[in-house]
Amino acid sequence: MFGRLITLEGIDGSGKSTTLRHVASRIAEKQPKRKIVLTAEPTSGAVGRILRAELRETSGNEPMSSALRMNELFLFMADHAHHLAETVLPSLKEGAVVLSDRYADSTAAYQGVTLQGIVPHPISWIREIFRPWNVVPDMTLLFLLDPESALKRLKSRPGREKFERLEFLRSVDRNFRRIALAEPERFVLIDAARDEETVAEDATAAVLDLLSR
Ligand code: TYD
Numbered sequence: 539m540f541g542r543l544i545t546l547e548g549i550d551g552s553g554k555s556t557t558l559r560h561v562a563s564r565i566a567e568k569q570p571k572r573k574i575v576l577t578a579e580p581t582s583g584a585v586g587r588i589l590r591a592e593l594r595e596t597s598g599n600e601p602m603s604s605a606l607r608m609n610e611l612f613l614f615m616a617d618h619a620h621h622l623a624e625t626v627l628p629s630l631k632e633g634a635v636v637l638s639d640r641y642a643d644s645t646a647a648y649q650g651v652t653l654q655g656i657v658p659h660p661i662s663w664i665r666e667i668f669r670p671w672n673v674v675p676d677m678t679l680l681f682l683l684d685p686e687s688a689l690k691r692l693k694s695r696p697g698r699e700k701f702e703r704l705e706f707l708r709s710v711d712r713n714f715r716r717i718a719l720a721e722p723e724r725f726v727l728i729d730a731a732r733d734e735e736t737v738a739e740d741a742t743a744a745v746l747d748l749l750s751r
Contacts, residue, residue, distance in 0.1 A: 541573075541630040543673060544745055545641035547714060548681030549707045550699065551688030552730045553737060557681070558639050560738035561745055565635065568746065575629040578639035583624065585617040598700035604656045611649045615667065618642055622673060630673070635749065642668050643678060647713040651706060661713055677748045679741050680718050681730040685711055 546554040555578075562574050580586035580593075592610070596602075602610075618641070629636045646664045653660035685707035692702050701707070718725040726744045730737055 541632065541634040541636060542677075542748060543626065543630060543636045543638070543675045544748065545638045545643065545675040545678045546681065546741075547640060547643045547647070547678055548728075548730060549683065549685060549688050549710050549714070550702050551690075551692040551707075552681035552683040553691070553734070554679070554681045554730075555639050556734060557679075557728075557730075557738050557741050558637055560734070561742050562637055564738070564742045565745060565749075569749065572749075573629075573632060573634040575625065575634045575636045576639075577621065577625050577629075577636060579621055579641055579644065580614070580617050581621045581625070583617065583620045585613055585620060589613055589617060593699045593701070594697065596700040598703050598706070602652070607649075607652045607656060611645070611653060611664070614645045614649060618645065618668075619671070622671075626673060635745075637745075638675075641675060641678075642672055643714070643717055646717055647710050648701060650713045651709040661717065665717075675724065677744065678718075678725050679728050679744060680714055680725050681728050681737075682711075682715075683730040687731060 546558050548554045558576065562576055565572065566574055580589040621638075626636055626638070645668075646661050649664055650661040653664070657663045685704055688707060689702065689704055692698065701710070718727065728737060728740055728744075
């Protein structure tokens with residue numbers, strides 16, 4: 539039996555991590571025999587740890603050279619390859635439902651902004667690099683929230699990260715919407731401006747629908 543891969547995407551502060559926990563516990567309740575694997579990118583592997591340290595230590599105000607932006611892209615891609623090899627593929631082979639908090643679409647959306655002016659059409663360019671080796675999710679839940687509200691939510695949390703700035707998040711939001719438009723059969727759009735409970739219900743319903751097919 540081959541499992542199912544479901545990814546959660548959205549800008550920082552859109553509520554996908556909270557919803558992921560709700561969805562996982564509701565599915566475990568309704569379908570206790572299913573194996574559920576919760577995972578995330580950046581991962582907790584060697585490259586993921588480098589990325590998380592870098593994200594914490596950089597404020598986002600310092601200008602970053604083209605070479606360092608490319609370095610960051612390839613670190614995210616290396617971490618994705620590690621994620622596929624160590625977690626996603628083995629879990630799918632066991633027939634698990636894999637729920638991933640961020641995945642390759644985050645790289646296309648975020649590095650699609652940081653690589654502007656460095657490579658032509660960065661989103662397509664990044665997606666083209668992934669194409670031959672990536673595992674495409676069965677479903678991607680995209681949490682949509684206007685960047686102003688997302689930043690307000692983030693300000694109430696300790697420890698801000700480098701990508702949490704308004705103009706930047708606006709561009710990332712536009713990229714996510716563009717990516718979703720290109721693959722409407724894979725994406726489920728979730729209005730993340732509503733309360734936690736309603737968002738969780740919506741997301742769970744979408745996942746259960748996929749699992750019933
Ligand atoms: P996030 O899931 O928000 O981390 P945390 O759980 O610590 O809040 O991811 C960290 C940041 O990394 C976030 O701003 C999005 C960014 N990111 C990229 O720029 N490219 C990527 O490929 C991924 C996976 C994340």
